[in-house]
Amino acid sequence: MSNSFGRILKVTTFGESHGPYIGAVIDGCPSNIKICEDEINELLEKRRPVNQFFSTKRKEKDRATIISGVFNKMTTGAPICILIPNIDVDSSYYEEIKGVLKPSHADFTYYKKYKNYDYRGSGRASARETAARVAASLIAEKILEETNIKVFSYLYSVGDIDIVFKEEDFFEKIDKSVIFCPDKKAEEKMLKKLKEIKDEKDSIGGAVGFYIKNTLIGLGEPIYNKLNAKISFLLMSIPGVKAVEFGDGIESSKKTGSLRNDLFKYENQIFHTLTNNEGGINAGISNGEPIYGKVHFKPTPTISKQQKTVDTQGNKKILKSFENDRHDVCIAIRAVPVVKAMIYLALADFYLLNKAYGM
């Protein structure tokens, strides 16, 4: 496996869904950054299921512990290890369905590739693992505090219901919604849809939007480690992602150059573009305009309905229905803070790299 990423700021995560802990080691962190466990726990709180009808009932109130790299409440430059205990884990269901291949899930490929794998709660492949990423992202946020960069992520769509941007304080409204949806009207429809899907013992896909304000000019390392390439890499590693778009994304392929090109202007000694179809990135480097895009999530593969499948021996099986409350109706919702976390981690790494070059 490959459980590390980052060039200057290196993140390594570990732990399985039903093991004692999940955790992260963040290495290459600058010293003298103020950091405390409460701040990590606040971030984790946003990510955890909130006992809403659309999320799993698992009461995993996460309490992270920093076990290294912080002294007198400040980072020392040493690797920061964060441990998050797994509590409220009940493996009985997984013992019952042991060997049965869950459709569109990790079972089959993990079984084939690794032979021995922790099938309980999907083990290492569980979305539970993303809590460690979110915890690690606090360090990235802190590193970027000396800039004005601010990353937002929000629920863009549930099934075919999507949001409409309009208000001034659009992004500030994200946290007021239980589903991270800043468009009140869309939120209502989404919640209604989620309820229906839940009642049908089904799941549904969704998309997460991201928006980066006050971007510095010059983040990203072409030709390969482009800003969009690296962010795509990190977003595609989130469980359930099937597509990533930057700027006008897929729509760009339908347009003509003369209508789509972002023309430059120069005002008040600042370069700007009249439009921002590129989503703030030219040739893999941030141009100072807002960076935005979308991440598309498939429906949760775990559903409460019964499904026909086979086991690892090839025997036909009926996959027992999951308890209705042990899975998310729409994984995109819980992924919203994870998208933000991964982007913060990418940006902090590029930011430190720019500093190496005096940029």
Place this chain on the structure above:
Amino acid sequence: MSNSFGRILKVTTFGESHGPYIGAVIDGCPSNIKICEDEINELLEKRRPVNQFFSTKRKEKDRATIISGVFNKMTTGAPICILIPNIDVDSSYYEEIKGVLKPSHADFTYYKKYKNYDYRGSGRASARETAARVAASLIAEKILEETNIKVFSYLYSVGDIDIVFKEEDFFEKIDKSVIFCPDKKAEEKMLKKLKEIKDEKDSIGGAVGFYIKNTLIGLGEPIYNKLNAKISFLLMSIPGVKAVEFGDGIESSKKTGSLRNDLFKYENQIFHTLTNNEGGINAGISNGEPIYGKVHFKPTPTISKQQKTVDTQGNKKILKSFENDRHDVCIAIRAVPVVKAMIYLALADFYLLNKAYGM
């Protein structure tokens, strides 16, 4: 900059559009692979503009030279350096527009980030650089010859014209089309559209599809270096890409789990899925089904129409029209072999890594 990728098979490229050479160094290559320059030149031939009306007129008949790593026509394990001379380069136009920021182009960010950059033909940011990637991909193809893996890429759409899959020998038809489009009807419409756009001195976006046959089970390294994540990274690094999709991609976000999940079956001692919405990847690891997806390209930012812009000093400028024949009408066309090249390079790297684990 960051001009290397790959973990076992490491590729480093170099060179600017109007410099004497572009090239690649491929390190970590197994020894005893038969390789010759003619094979590289064949691959390059597919990538180069064919003097069709929709491509640049630059007569860059590329002739690659292998200057290291091959002895007695076989690889030695030593780094393979491939040089491709830049011929037929005329920098006069670029001298005329020196300092003028081309919209949606690399000029602005390169200027801001690096201060000194080779503006001639976009320098390092030129799509010309992708020839080195294509040359390097021959090594990857050769490494994978001991498997049956076969990667196809094709022109999926031009503007809003897209193809329809139907025939048995669909992928075999790709190379018969001057625009890599295996659907004859769509090809006609596309060529017509390209002609119109050309006459309007404009450019247009397009999408490239990819399809991997006879995939091995078990390629990809979760949690971060997932097969889809790494391929996305490499595809997003191709100039002009704004979105990458795997399997049903964006559509997945609109579906319900019960209808979308790929159910397993077991027939003739082989596991298969009844559908393949996931595009052959479960939890970041190939499951043996065909891997497929799409890459969306923006319209060529260089157009023959005049455009309003500013120069690096902030002065308003009119960007002179480019000669009609010095740019591609639709970059997606020329990118078709590049998409294939990047996927081959990703697969070969994962394949070697699997062998390290006896997989």
Place this chain on the structure above:
Amino acid sequence: MSNSFGRILKVTTFGESHGPYIGAVIDGCPSNIKICEDEINELLEKRRPVNQFFSTKRKEKDRATIISGVFNKMTTGAPICILIPNIDVDSSYYEEIKGVLKPSHADFTYYKKYKNYDYRGSGRASARETAARVAASLIAEKILEETNIKVFSYLYSVGDIDIVFKEEDFFEKIDKSVIFCPDKKAEEKMLKKLKEIKDEKDSIGGAVGFYIKNTLIGLGEPIYNKLNAKISFLLMSIPGVKAVEFGDGIESSKKTGSLRNDLFKYENQIFHTLTNNEGGINAGISNGEPIYGKVHFKPTPTISKQQKTVDTQGNKKILKSFENDRHDVCIAIRAVPVVKAMIYLALADFYLLNKAYGM
């Protein structure tokens, strides 16, 4: 900081001397390797101070816990996190000498580089950290079990007393000595010397030898990641190392080629060399002969005598004498198992890499 190493088998360590835990994450481990905590604890037992007069009294009976990556007592391919609690830590002495620069120690450079650092027991710079390396090395040993490779390390010298090779079962005697010295006569002299040094409240340098039996031919990746280069890198990272030699090492520089060259012979279908001055490595690649060399350690910088120094403000200070029992008389002794651990980790990594190439 940089707390990871390894290319296929990646080791990341974390933790400070007086923090709650030290630990390691081993990523890239093959699945299906049988492993248990008891085996790690056995390795740690060898490394820990044994309450001999020459070692610190700290009763750190280490008990490692594996918190991820192992399921049903077998590795799963997922990252293995090993935690080792720090027990019996008393920071009071370090609070007393806070800010006083210990000569030839980490204080000054950590203070200057990181500003905020955990000065208690040298924090991250403590030799305590090497326990995590030793724990991680079990994985490497296990990976190499399918070969016959066997790594030995032993105390080669204390001050100017060094050992003489003679017996057949030389290396098997290492573990019978409390100071890892397989030469009984030398051991006696060394213990006497250590006692004297201890009584003088001083410390003394020493050297550790290593010897690798049944080496495979072909380990090592020139031109840069040569077998000797990588092992040197890892050995030089052990606290207190000032020199590393391979084969006849320093003596080689005094010899002539005609007398020193290792001539080849071919017997019983096997290539051998008549002599082994190269120490089993030609051009950075193992040649199948035993690999051997030496690692030279400075005397423990912490001594029980008082020393003149300054504090971080530049004020003259007398460094209080350390309690006689809180430091090692000769760090080379405790480093013996660490040298073996680092070599195992290097070899396992090269071994997996060779498998990637079908070697």
Place this chain on the structure above:
Amino acid sequence: MSNSFGRILKVTTFGESHGPYIGAVIDGCPSNIKICEDEINELLEKRRPVNQFFSTKRKEKDRATIISGVFNKMTTGAPICILIPNIDVDSSYYEEIKGVLKPSHADFTYYKKYKNYDYRGSGRASARETAARVAASLIAEKILEETNIKVFSYLYSVGDIDIVFKEEDFFEKIDKSVIFCPDKKAEEKMLKKLKEIKDEKDSIGGAVGFYIKNTLIGLGEPIYNKLNAKISFLLMSIPGVKAVEFGDGIESSKKTGSLRNDLFKYENQIFHTLTNNEGGINAGISNGEPIYGKVHFKPTPTISKQQKTVDTQGNKKILKSFENDRHDVCIAIRAVPVVKAMIYLALADFYLLNKAYGM
């Protein structure tokens, strides 16, 4: 193989002794560094054989060409590819001894590991390859120009003749000696010894010293990527190196702590140590004192005397005498500029990394 090193400043080299070119790609270089081919050629001139009796007669007047990454005589941030043609190569001798294993040489291990290898002039394993490292080091020197760091390397010993430090302008005298020996008396003895060895058709070992003036405090990344560890790695990768020492090196293992510890003083607002046994490095980080050490080289394995050996089929062979003028009497001499080059490359990389952290 593994032909790259460096974390921020990445160097990749390629090319064989008897191929058309050797070369280097330097990636991650800051932009706006003034650089020209003449400066590279000056560095190469120092490394090349000077037709002295003790060096090979090969008249390889190297002329490097920069083919990318430099525009208007300044770096652009793009990868810099430097090509050095191999001229005056005569492969006839190597064809004659094809398949015969040269003792203490690369033949055997390259043959066994790679099967197909370029045996002409040792191919990739040739010391010729170090010319590319020297060329690359110019970039490192330039990056460090904004500091006062100055690296010196010199011939420390030939066989058992070694130098004595005395004069003020010791290091400035290095370049006045044809064998890079700043001690006039030792130089005379060395030249006499070299002549004798030459006349005996033999070769001899030697050691290279290094000395770094005006070091910054804080270079090096513990726990693994320590300054001494990384420099050792790079020095051990130079052909013929058998040992590396820092500070008092091997002698340190014979000393007591009370006599060896470097005591701190504070004068004129600067911290210094009264002695410098550590060689300017504490706990893997530079402490501001001069960094010094030694690198020990074995005698050139190629000698003009006949040697008994076997061929790759195991047949007994007499290795024909090499022409007296086609090999170096003492490889340490030609390695002097290479040692300096590798240290500059290590320092520049750590320097850029420190800047990432605002150090």
